[in-house]
Amino acid sequence: MAQNSAVTNAVLYQRQGTLDKARSEIDKAVQNPKTSDKAKTWYTRGEVYDAMAASPIYGKTLAPGEGAKIAFESYQKAIQLDGKDGEYGKLATAKMDNLFGAALNAGVESYNAQKYDDAINSYKMAQQIRPQDTTAYLYAAYAAEAKQDFASAKESYNKLMGINYKSPQMYNRLLQIARQEKDEKAAMDVIQQALKAYPNNKGFMLEELNMLLSAGQGAQAMDKIDKAIAADPTNANLYAVKGSILDQNKQPEQALAAYKKAVEIDPNNFDAQFNLGVYNYNKAADLYTKASRMSLATYQKSGKKMEADGKKYFEVSLPYFEKALQLQPNDRAVISSLQKVYVRLGRNADAERMNAKLEALKK
Structure with a gap:
C-alpha cells in the first residue's frame, strides 16, 4: 500500500492541477520495483506528462518535445503491460491518438527554433502514433x-511513397536533392518515378527531355516525344513540350508548327499560346533591330518597310499574349511582353495598364 501511494498521490495532484508534485510522485513510482511493472503506473505517468506539455505554466519546465515524448513512451509501456484490451491498455490507446497533435506541435516548435534534430525526433514519434498519416x-x-541531411530527407520521402503518397512537390524536392548531390542517375530515377505518377505533367x-539533351541524347529525346504523340495524338501538352524542345534546339520554325498544333487541339494551353506570342514578338524585334542598325541611306531605302513588317509581327503576337494573360492573369512574363507590344503598337493606355499590373504584383 505504501508503494502504491505514490501513484495515488500523483493522480490526486494531477486532478488538483499541481502537476509539478504529480510529476515528482509518478517519477518515483516508475523507479520503484513494486510499482514499475503496473500498467496503471505508466498510464498515470503518461497523463501527468501529457498534461504538463499542454500547460502554459508547467510546459515551460520541460524541454521542447519532452512532455509528448515521455507521455508517448509511458502510454506505450502501459499498452505493453496491459495489452490493448486491458483497462489501462484501452485508455492508453485512446490517449495515444491525442498525442499525435502534441508531437506535431512540438516538432514545429523545435523546427521554428532551428532545433532540427529535436523536430525530427518529435515527427518520428508522430509517425509511430499514426503510421499512415503523411504529415509527420x-x-x-x-x-x-x-x-542539409539529404539522406534522412530521402528516407522520409521514400516512406511517403511506401504508403502510396504522391505529389508533384515531393518529386520536385527529390529532384532538387539529387541535383544538389550532383547525382544525375538519381535525378533521372526521380523523374521516371514522377512521370509514372503524373504521365502528362509538362x-x-x-x-526528362532536357536531361536527355544535356547528356547528348537529343535524337532520343525527340524520338521519345514523337512516340508519346503517336500514342496520344490529341494531347496538347505533348505538342507544347515538343515545341519547347525544338526552341532549345534552335529550330524555331518547327517549334512554331508544334505550338500551333497544341493550340489547335486545346486553345487554353497556356504554354503554347505564350510561346506563339514570343515567336512573333522575336520576329518583330529582330526586324526593328536590323532597321536600327542601318545606315541612313539604307534606312531610307528599306528601313521603313522593315519596321512595317515588324509591326505586323507585333500585331500577330498580340492575341496570343492576350489569351495567355486570360489563362494566367498574374504571369509576369506575359504582362511584361504585353506592355512592350502595346508600346510598339501605340496603345499607350493599355501599356500603362500592364505597367500598373506589374507594379501591383511587386507589392
Missing part, C-alpha cells in the same frame, strides 16, 4: 533538408 513524414523531410516531361 513530410515535416520530417523538411526538417532534414533544413539541416514540367516532368520537359525535365
Whole structure:
C-alpha cells in the first residue's frame, strides 16, 4: 500500500492541477520495483506528462518535445503491460491518438527554433502514433533538408511513397536533392518515378527531355516525344513540350508548327499560346533591330518597310499574349511582353495598364 501511494498521490495532484508534485510522485513510482511493472503506473505517468506539455505554466519546465515524448513512451509501456484490451491498455490507446497533435506541435516548435534534430525526433514519434498519416513524414523531410541531411530527407520521402503518397512537390524536392548531390542517375530515377505518377505533367516531361539533351541524347529525346504523340495524338501538352524542345534546339520554325498544333487541339494551353506570342514578338524585334542598325541611306531605302513588317509581327503576337494573360492573369512574363507590344503598337493606355499590373504584383 505504501508503494502504491505514490501513484495515488500523483493522480490526486494531477486532478488538483499541481502537476509539478504529480510529476515528482509518478517519477518515483516508475523507479520503484513494486510499482514499475503496473500498467496503471505508466498510464498515470503518461497523463501527468501529457498534461504538463499542454500547460502554459508547467510546459515551460520541460524541454521542447519532452512532455509528448515521455507521455508517448509511458502510454506505450502501459499498452505493453496491459495489452490493448486491458483497462489501462484501452485508455492508453485512446490517449495515444491525442498525442499525435502534441508531437506535431512540438516538432514545429523545435523546427521554428532551428532545433532540427529535436523536430525530427518529435515527427518520428508522430509517425509511430499514426503510421499512415503523411504529415509527420513530410515535416520530417523538411526538417532534414533544413539541416542539409539529404539522406534522412530521402528516407522520409521514400516512406511517403511506401504508403502510396504522391505529389508533384515531393518529386520536385527529390529532384532538387539529387541535383544538389550532383547525382544525375538519381535525378533521372526521380523523374521516371514522377512521370509514372503524373504521365502528362509538362514540367516532368520537359525535365526528362532536357536531361536527355544535356547528356547528348537529343535524337532520343525527340524520338521519345514523337512516340508519346503517336500514342496520344490529341494531347496538347505533348505538342507544347515538343515545341519547347525544338526552341532549345534552335529550330524555331518547327517549334512554331508544334505550338500551333497544341493550340489547335486545346486553345487554353497556356504554354503554347505564350510561346506563339514570343515567336512573333522575336520576329518583330529582330526586324526593328536590323532597321536600327542601318545606315541612313539604307534606312531610307528599306528601313521603313522593315519596321512595317515588324509591326505586323507585333500585331500577330498580340492575341496570343492576350489569351495567355486570360489563362494566367498574374504571369509576369506575359504582362511584361504585353506592355512592350502595346508600346510598339501605340496603345499607350493599355501599356500603362500592364505597367500598373506589374507594379501591383511587386507589392
